[in-house]
Amino acid sequence: xxxxxxxxxxxxxxxxxxxxxxxxxxxxxxxxxxxxxxxxxxxxxxxxxxxxxxxxxxxxxxxxxxxxxxxxxxxxxxxxxxxxxxxxxxxxxxxxxxxxxxxxxxxxxxxxxxxxxxxxxxxxxxxxxxxxxxxxxxxxxxxxxxxxxxxxxxxxxxxxxxxxxxxxxxxxxxxxxxxxxxxxxxxxxxxxxxxxxxxxxxxxxxxxxxxxxxxxxxxxxxxxxxxxxxxxxxxxxxxxxxxxxxxxxxxxxxxxxxxxxxxxxxxxxxxxxxxxxxxxxxxxxxxxxxxxxxxxxxxxxxxxxxxxxxxxxxxxxxxxxxxxxxxxxxxxxxxxxxxxxxxxxxxxxxxxxxxxxxxxxxxxxxxxxxxxxxxxxxxxxxxxxxxxxxxxxxxxxxxxxxxxxxxxxxxxxxxxxxxxxxxxxxxxxxxxxxxxxxxxxxxxxxxxxxxxxxxxxxxxxxxxxxxxxxxxxxxxxxxxxxxxxxxxxxxxxxxxxxxxxxxxxxxxxxxxxxxxxxxxxxxxxxxxxxxxxxxxxxxxxxxxxxxxx
Ligand code: AMP
Ligand code: DBH
Numbered sequence: 001x002x003x004x005x006x007x008x009x010x011x012x013x014x015x016x017x018x019x020x021x022x023x024x025x026x027x028x029x030x031x032x033x034x035x036x037x038x039x040x041x042x043x044x045x046x047x048x049x050x051x052x053x054x055x056x057x058x059x060x061x062x063x064x065x066x067x068x069x070x071x072x073x074x075x076x077x078x079x080x081x082x083x084x085x086x087x088x089x090x091x092x093x094x095x096x097x098x099x100x101x102x103x104x105x106x107x108x109x110x111x112x113x114x115x116x117x118x119x120x121x122x123x124x125x126x127x128x129x130x131x132x133x134x135x136x137x138x139x140x141x142x143x144x145x146x147x148x149x150x151x152x153x154x155x156x157x158x159x160x161x162x163x164x165x166x167x168x169x170x171x172x173x174x175x176x177x178x179x180x181x182x183x184x185x186x187x188x189x190x191x192x193x194x195x196x197x198x199x200x201x202x203x204x205x206x207x208x209x210x211x212x213x214x215x216x217x218x219x220x221x222x223x224x225x226x227x228x229x230x231x232x233x234x235x236x237x238x239x240x241x242x243x244x245x246x247x248x249x250x251x252x253x254x255x256x257x258x259x260x261x262x263x264x265x266x267x268x269x270x271x272x273x274x275x276x277x278x279x280x281x282x283x284x285x286x287x288x289x290x291x292x293x294x295x296x297x298x299x300x301x302x303x304x305x306x307x308x309x310x311x312x313x314x315x316x317x318x319x320x321x322x323x324x325x326x327x328x329x330x331x332x333x334x335x336x337x338x339x340x341x342x343x344x345x346x347x348x349x350x351x352x353x354x355x356x357x358x359x360x361x362x363x364x365x366x367x368x369x370x371x372x373x374x375x376x377x378x379x380x381x382x383x384x385x386x387x388x389x390x391x392x393x394x395x396x397x398x399x400x401x402x403x404x405x406x407x408x409x410x411x412x413x414x415x416x417x418x419x420x421x422x423x424x425x426x427x428x429x430x431x432x433x434x435x436x437x438x439x440x441x442x443x444x445x446x447x448x449x450x451x452x453x454x455x456x457x458x459x460x461x462x463x464x465x466x467x468x469x470x471x472x473x474x475x476x477x478x479x480x481x482x483x484x485x486x487x488x489x490x491x492x493x494x495x496x497x498x499x500x501x502x503x504x505x506x507x508x509x510x511x512x513x514x515x516x517x518x519x520x521x522x523x524x525x526x527x528x529x530x531x532x533x534x535x536x537x538x539x540x541x542x543x544x545x546x547x548x549x
Contacts, residue, residue: 005213006403006411009419013194016398019372021225022217024193027098027256028062030220034262035059041234043259045266046088047279053088055262062095066188068181069096069127072163076101076191079123079199081116083107084131085142086244086267089167089178091255093129094198098216101191102126104198105211106245109143110450113153113510114460118208120158122406123199127163128154129178132170142269148173153510193217199405200247200345203451205424205442207459211405212345219251222349222399223260225369226253229351230287230314230339236263237311239279239288241271247345248319248449249289273301281307289316289341291449293480296326299333312336314354318343318365319449320481321437327362340365342437346421347400348373350435364434365427373397376420377429390428390438394420443536445472448480450514454536457515460506461486466494467502471526472517473536475543485543486517487526519543 008016016022034043039056046053053061074080080097082104084090094104105119109131120128130147151164152174165181166172191197193216200212230253232238238258242249244267250256255265266283268276271294279285290298295317302309315330318341330338342365343349350366368375377391378384385391394416402419403411414422424442427435445452454472461470469489474482488502499520506516527538 003406003408005405005407006415006419008402012398012419016217016221016372019398021221021370021372021398022193023220024217025220026191026193026216027095027197027220028190030260031055031059031062031095031098034259038234038262041262042264044088044091045264045283047266047283048269049088051088058091058095060185061092061182062099063185064182065092065096065178066099067186068183069102070100070186070188071183072127072181074100074102074126074163078102078126079105080127080129081105081107081119081123081125082129082245083109083111083116083147084129084167084244085109086240086269087131087142087167088267089131090244091259091265093167093178098197099188099190101195103196106198106200106247106250108201108243108245108512109145110243110512110514112512113150113157115209115512116150117154117157117510119211120154120161122208123211124160125158126161127165128161129165129167130175131168132166132172133168134170148175151175191216202345202404203444203446204453205444205455206410206453207455209453209456210407210410212401213403213405214399214401218347218399219256220260222251222347222369223253223257225399226251226349226351227257227261229253229353229369230257230316231354232257232261232263232287234262236261236287237266237283237285238263239266239268239276239283239285241268241276241288241290241294242319242449248291248341248343252289252316252318252341252343252349252351253287254289273298273305277301277305277307277309280309280312284311286311287314287316288312289318291319292317292322292326293448295322295330296479299326299329302333309334309336314339316341316351320446321365324362338362342366342435344423346423348395348397348421348423349399352434356434360430360432360434363436364430364432365437367432367434368395368397370398373400374420375429375435377427382416387429387431390426392441393423393425393427393435395423396420445474445482445484447482447484447514452484452515457484457486457506457511457517460509460511461488461502461517463509464497464502464505466490466497468492468494469526471534471536471539473540473543475519475540483518484515485519485521487521487523487539487542489524489526490522
């Protein structure tokens with residue numbers, strides 16, 4: 001482990017500090033400051049459980065849990081994989097870890113043995129936090145998946161994992177209930193503003209997901225910048241609809257932006273309008289963020305709802321390209337301003353501005369948060385192209401990482417020598433400096449905002465004994481934007497298999513369900529490029545016309 005993950009060179013760090021972007025704040029301290037300034041203001045609302053935690057209560061809970069974690073040997077720099085649904089404990093846990101200087105690794109509820117096992121072993125995680133609810137309660141509020149079973153499998157596979165903590169009122173099984181961990185607070189020094197705060201996940205384009213190291217200073221700047229652009233202040237009420245651990249609802253401006261502003265966070269247990277609309281009415285929600293497929297669903301439902309959505313001022317839509325037609329429908333249906341957001345967990349976040357002309361709001365994905373976000377749009381030879389011409393988006397700036405965590409080979413490809421991140425997105429810049437996402441150069445499928453690395457899924461399909469070769473590509477889909485199609489060549493001597501068996505096989509390997517191919521097609525050969533490489537471009541074209549094979 002002698003590799004040092006690249007970070008900002010000293011002259012950049014100095015510049016970002018001098019400009020006032022990095023202000024020497026930490027998450028642990030910012031919660032303390034808010035709690036001291038307004039202890040009785042509501043910070044977190046967890047509606048299904050009727051929890052309403054004030055800033056004072058969240059602060060105290062974070063302190064008590066931090067003390068309990070520390071007593072169990074969780075130390076500064078330790079990694080803790082956190083896999084929780086949209087529940088109040090998510091914030092108690094991550095702020096406790098922030099206070100210690102231990103690093104949450106933000107897993108999604110959809111992740112399974114393959115992903116969680118990898119996060120735990122690759123980061124040598126000290127602990128893993130999961131959710132269990134009382135199974136007798138009708139309807140199960142989140143998902144019915146048994147995370148304790150997953151935890152048992154992972155613990156057997158990863159000997160370094162010392163603790164599993166179970167949040168929620170379900171039977172913790174052989175593990176320790178999170179509720180038993182908290183104890184009397186002990187003073188701690190806490191991390192420095194330039195220290196890592198957590199590891200975020202990348203959708204990625206490689207065989208295994210990449211981890212994204214974010215510091216207190218850089219991430220908090222992105223929150224402050226986002227709040228200003230999205231109009232978040234202490235009167236705001238943010239509804240967290242997407243999985244809380246995802247970078248978009250976490251930081252754009254997200255739950256952490258809302259807490260930074262001293263605002264209120266309302267946790268939505270499920271993303272459907274039937275769950276969300278009553279909460280918007282009851283809690284007077286002012287802003288929320290959705291991926292495009294949900295935004296379509298909400299605008300459809302919003303047209304004829306009897307719920308009062310008049311408090312909603314801003315709907316952020318991002319994670320995948322939002323079509324112009326769908327974008328035009330937002331205000332008529334929901335009565336709020338659309339704000340497009342084109343962001344990435346690696347850093348750079350672009351927003352349309354609330355006062356941009358409607359045409360800009362519906363036809364672009366916004367412009368960067370910071371005057372110090374450097375944008376380069378280049379051709380295949382890394383030569384800059386003129387405005388209006390699509391090219392590869394490269395970026396560098398005060399909240400964009402200089403390298404993935406412990407990934408030397410990948411970093412050499414994903415970053416230029418002078419530290420620009422190669423986003424893998426194809427964009428063009430308009431005269432107004434807004435970016436329009438035109439496509440993608442990375443080998444990834446964007447399934448309604450859920451990113452899938454083709455190579456990762458291909459590797460799992462290749463493990464099937466009947467499979468000779470596999471290629472996974474995106475197919476256009478009217479609802480999700482894209483779905484996945486796996487083209488598979490079977491071994492000549494293989495027993496016949498059905499497409500559904502390939503899907504089941506991938507699922508059984510313990511992969512998040514959204515990565516299981518939507519469609520599997522058997523072919524005799526793959527189309528090739530001039531130099532004899534598999535042409536994914538031709539495969540994508542073939543996938544558009546299902547009877548072309
Ligand atoms: P990740 O790097 O996994 O955090 O995923 C970020 C990627 O999501 C970006 O690089 C884009 O490919 C995609 N993305 C996010 N927001 C948008 C958007 N508004 N329009 C198009 N693509 C988006
Ligand atoms: O897709 C993303 O990763 C994303 C989208 C919008 C993101 O990370 C963000 C805003 O911060």
